[in-house]
Amino acid sequence: MSGNSDPLSPRAKLAVTAGRAVAAASRAAGRGSGSVIGGRVALKLDPDLLARLAQHLDVILVSATNGKTTTTRLIAEALRAAGPVVSNALGANMPAGITSALAGGSDARYAVIEVDEKYLAGVARDTDPKAIALLNLSRDQLDRAAETRMLAEHWREGLAGSKSVVIANADDPLVVWAASSSPNVVWVAAGQMWKDDAWSCPSCGGVMQRPGDDWYCGECGFRRPTPSWALSGDHVLDPHGSAWPIHLQLPGRANKANAASSAAVAAVFGVPPQVALERMYQVQAVAGRYDVVQFMQRDLRLLLAKNPAGWLETFSLIDPPPTPVILSVNARGADGTDTSWLWDVDYTRLSGHPIFVIGDRKLDLAVRLEVANQTFQVCENLDQAVQIAPPGRIEVIANYTAFQDLRRRVGN
The missing domain is CATH 3.40.1190.10 (Mur-like, catalytic domain)
Structure with a gap:
């Protein structure tokens, strides 16, 4: 210079x-x-x-x-x-x-x-x-x-x-x-x-x-x-x-x-x-991911998973069953509009967890979970899923824009 x-x-x-x-x-x-x-x-x-x-x-x-x-x-x-x-x-x-x-x-x-x-x-x-x-x-x-x-x-x-x-x-x-x-x-x-x-x-x-x-x-x-x-x-x-x-x-x-x-x-x-x-060690959360937030008198941990590799790593760190898990998937511009990647994720790793499904593409995800023989409930939104989830901290896993939606909803 x-x-x-x-x-x-x-x-x-x-x-x-x-x-x-x-x-x-x-x-x-x-x-x-x-x-x-x-x-x-x-x-x-x-x-x-x-x-x-x-x-x-x-x-x-x-x-x-x-x-x-x-x-x-x-x-x-x-x-x-x-x-x-x-x-x-x-x-x-x-x-x-x-x-x-x-x-x-x-x-x-x-x-x-x-x-x-x-x-x-x-x-x-x-x-x-x-x-x-x-x-x-x-x-x-x-x-x-x-x-x-x-x-x-x-x-x-x-x-x-x-x-x-x-x-x-x-x-x-x-x-x-x-x-x-x-x-x-x-x-x-x-x-x-x-x-x-x-x-x-x-x-x-x-x-x-x-x-x-x-x-x-x-x-x-x-x-x-x-x-x-x-x-x-x-x-x-x-x-x-x-x-x-x-x-x-x-x-x-x-x-x-x-x-x-x-x-x-x-x-x-x-x-x-x-x-x-x-x-x-100073880094606690990164743009909201890994944060534990209080919402409707419950502890929710927010986890971002955008593609099959990310979902696999995320499944390895959630609390063991019967911890409830909320899954949210969108397919907007920033996510990529093709949801065929859901078929590359091994959802059998969620066996034993009560699963609740939300997001724009909840029905795509529901079909995938059905094929993986998982027990799940499709919900209208985060509030409904949290209301019916059994006790304990809830793991919330979402892809990119679904994660932003969640952060706005919980005020994070």
């Missing part, structure tokens, strides 16, 4: 100011945070604004189909040990939302940015990131995201020859194949519960062999790389073989995996694992 202490041109400053004004007006009108519309206006006025805002920052990009919002929060928390951080913590993860987030971080040293999978290559080109964390690739929004293999191809092309340090999950063959075009990769054994998107080799199409936790293609020799970081139970193993305890307020194996990847990212910037992991 040049010696100029303010890297923004007059045009860029105008774009930032206009974007903030539009965002403020949107908030005042009760239409959400305004970050996306503000970012759109700013980018219209200065199409190079994202690159300009990023040039004085150490940028870290986080992309995946599951866990990116939480991991972004964990990395941001860890890096605050090394300096001020700006982040799109509310999950506005396309270029307009990212531009808005960076425009608000004038004194920051680091930018920890969640990026929608489809935009990763373009945002990486604009922001020249120091590090990119890739967690997983699984089926999601079938109506508009191409199949996972094509997304992996897009990542692979976008990362080819990249100067960034890529921190990638060694247990996901699609992520490994995408990251392998990059010259500087740190491999993390973060695990992978959902395997149904990687039975064929992304490199040659051959059948993937999966002995134990290992994987390899019997035909072309593409195989799991040796990780330098690993999740091992409740510890992160660093490249020197030291085990560091994970202390999280967030539940479940998936969040331990997110913490392992986050520790590996923090280490790139000189933050030791012990410091990074201690700081991650």
Whole structure:
């Protein structure tokens, strides 16, 4: 960067100011945070604004189909040990939302940015990131995201020859194949519960062999790389073989995996694992998910699950039967309008739980539960489901817009 202490041109400053004004007006009108519309206006006025805002920052990009919002929060928390951080913590993860987030971080040293999978290559080109964390690739929004293999191809092309340090999950063959075009990769054994998107080799199409936790293609020799970081139970193993305890307020194996990847990212910037992991304890809930709220004299725990991989991880962390479970599924624009993914979820894992079904697509879900031989009741809304649920804390699992609806209803 040049010696100029303010890297923004007059045009860029105008774009930032206009974007903030539009965002403020949107908030005042009760239409959400305004970050996306503000970012759109700013980018219209200065199409190079994202690159300009990023040039004085150490940028870290986080992309995946599951866990990116939480991991972004964990990395941001860890890096605050090394300096001020700006982040799109509310999950506005396309270029307009990212531009808005960076425009608000004038004194920051680091930018920890969640990026929608489809935009990763373009945002990486604009922001020249120091590090990119890739967690997983699984089926999601079938109506508009191409199949996972094509997304992996897009990542692979976008990362080819990249100067960034890529921190990638060694247990996901699609992520490994995408990251392998990059010259500087740190491999993390973060695990992978959902395997149904990687039975064929992304490199040659051959059948993937999966002995134990290992994987390899019997035909072309593409195989799991040796990780330098690993999740091992409740510890992160660093490249020197030291085990560091994970202390999280967030539940479940998936969040331990997110913490392992986050520790590996923090280490790139000189933050030791012990410091990074201690700081991650601060994170209690992420944009409402994992929050326990009081509603109609009951405790409800709000859990977000957007695709089959997410539902599988969520089932593993709910309280045992007979804890009541409310399931809510919508299929609006932000969710993807195709609900055929419901057939990829193993709902037999809910056996023994009283199940209540709500949401725009409750009948699609009811058919799926019927086929899975589950006992359930279809309800008109959250209030009715809570009223008839048996005693005890209630687990509420919802996909994206259904989750936002729930948060509004319970005042969270």
